Amino acid sequence: MNIENGLMFFFSGSGTLNGLILAAYFLFFKKIKNFISFLLGLLLLILSIRIGKSVFIYYYPYLPDIYRQIGLSVCFFIGPTFYYLIRAINENITEIPAYWKRNFGFQLIAILLTGIIFPYQKYPEIWNNHVVYFVYLQWLLYTVATGFSIKNIVLKIRNQQEELNVTEQFLILLFLGNTIILLNYLLSILDVFHGFCISGPLAFTFFLYISLVFVINREKMANAVFAVQDKYAHKKIGDEQATALVKRLEQLLQVQELYKDPNLKLNDLSKKINISGHQLSQLLNDNLGKSFSTYINEYRINEACKMIIEQPNLTLEAIGYEVGFNSKSTFYTTFKKLKQTTPMIYKANTEKSISS
Numbered sequence: 001m002n003i004e005n006g007l008m009f010f011f012s013g014s015g016t017l018n019g020l021i022l023a024a025y026f027l028f029f030k031k032i033k034n035f036i037s038f039l040l041g042l043l044l045l046i047l048s049i050r051i052g053k054s055v056f057i058y059y060y061p062y063l064p065d066i067y068r069q070i071g072l073s074v075c076f077f078i079g080p081t082f083y084y085l086i087r088a089i090n091e092n093i094t095e096i097p098a099y100w101k102r103n104f105g106f107q108l109i110a111i112l113l114t115g116i117i118f119p120y121q122k123y124p125e126i127w128n129n130h131v132v133y134f135v136y137l138q139w140l141l142y143t144v145a146t147g148f149s150i151k152n153i154v155l156k157i158r159n160q161q162e163e164l165n166v167t168e169q170f171l172i173l174l175f176l177g178n179t180i181i182l183l184n185y186l187l188s189i190l191d192v193f194h195g196f197c198i199s200g201p202l203a204f205t206f207f208l209y210i211s212l213v214f215v216i217n218r219e220k221m222a223n224a225v226f227a228v229q230d231k232y233a234h235k236k237i238g239d240e241q242a243t244a245l246v247k248r249l250e251q252l253l254q255v256q257e258l259y260k261d262p263n264l265k266l267n268d269l270s271k272k273i274n275i276s277g278h279q280l281s282q283l284l285n286d287n288l289g290k291s292f293s294t295y296i297n298e299y300r301i302n303e304a305c306k307m308i309i310e311q312p313n314l315t316l317e318a319i320g321y322e323v324g325f326n327s328k329s330t331f332y333t334t335f336k337k338l339k340q341t342t343p344m345i346y347k348a349n350t351e352k353s354i355s356s
Contacts, residue, residue: 016048016051016052016055017048019044019045019047019048019051020044020045020048020052022041022044023041023042023044023045023048024041024045025041026038026040026041026044027041027042027045028041035088035093035096036085036088036089039081039084039085039088040085042077042081043078043081043082043085046074046075046077046078046081047078047181049070049071049074050071050074050075050078053067053068053070053071053074054071057071064121065120065121065124066120066121068120068124068127069115069119069120069121069127072120072127072131072132072135073111073112073114073115075135075136075139076107076111076135076138077104077107077108077111078139078142078178079138079139079140079141079142079143080103080104080107080142082142082143082146082174082178083142083143083145083146083149084096084100085174086146086149086150086171086174086175087146087149089167089170089171090149090150090153090167090171090291091285091291091294093285114131132189133189136182136185136186136189139182140182140186143175143178143179143182146175146178147175150171150172150175152293153168153171153172155329155330155333156168157172159327159329159330239287242283242286242287245273245275245283246283246287246288248273249269249273252269252272252273253299256272258272259296259299259300259303259323259324260322260323260324261324262324262325262326263326264296264324266280266281266292269292280292296324297334297338298338300323300324300325300334301323301334301335301338301339303323304319304320304322304323304331304335304343305339305346307319307322307323308343308346308347308350309350309354312347312351316331316343316344316347317331319331319343320332320335320343331343
């Protein structure tokens with residue numbers, strides 16, 4: 001092994017080792033465990049195993065076939081784990097939804113049965129010609145779905161509306177890291193460029209260290225991502241208290257029209273009803289099943305629908321600004337997402353039903 005290959009092996013191998021150490025910390029040694037830390041630890045573990053397999057097979061291609069099967073089998077869970085992690089952070093989901101468990105369990109059974117019925121040692125052509133493409137296609141589809149789940153952050157970057165907070169920066173960093181690692185592997189299995197199989201581990205190592213520096217130098221990052229779950233992981237808001245808080249929240253939005261402020265933040269609203277931002281987030285997630293942004297945007301769109309009916313002379317753009325959206329594109333995108341139609345079609349249908 002020459003010096004260049006030795007350095008590549010060192011950096012990619014050290015990334016794998018450090019990934020395993022971090023995975024162990026989040027899964028077993030973190031003092032206060034929660035859903036997000038579990039998903040982060042699981043993703044690091046899965047990536048580290050997959051990356052480790054790539055490193056060793058690149059430099060030692062005569063390893064037993066079982067390692068190839070393990071690497072591909074583990075790779076099958078990178079996509080869903082990454083998707084669930086990003087959504088959990090972005091939407092502040094504090095407990096794993098039942099359908100996530102079912103989906104993950106179904107995929108686990110599927111890959112285990114495939115490995116038992118068609119072991120790599122006896123059926124390498126099935127794994128190399130079929131399973132590998134299905135595994136990476138699944139990873140790609142989950143990555144695309146993840147991109148849609150954080151499109152609000154992407155729109156914020158594109159429209160340069162406001163500076164990203166530390167959580168949003170971390171999500172973008174995770175998304176870019178995952179995408180680059182995935183692209184490296186896709187280019188490798190498609191034989192586009194030689195050597196991309198080892199550049200995947202190198203990309204993983206690079207983004208792992210960049211993420212560590214980011215987290216270490218941003219104390220707010222740990223608070224923003226983990227604080228809500230750490231503090232309230234074992235506390236629930238009772239149904240009676242939740243009902244009263246939701247009623248106060250709706251009265252506040254209706255009377256003071258706070259939703260009209262496009263820069264309205266979760267903490268701003270929580271102060272108005274005398275609870276912490278963490279508690280308000282927990283209330284919305286646990287009792288209404290919505291993130292803060294979803295809750296506010298639903299309220300804004302419902303108000304917009306009322307204005308379309310009651311004030312037909314107003315332009316749709318003016319209505320969007322009036323209910324709290326800071327751009328026409330954001331208003332139209334949110335309206336279509338929540339109402340499954342555009343504001344223009346909604347207005348036309350409304351006018352048609354009134355005239356008839």
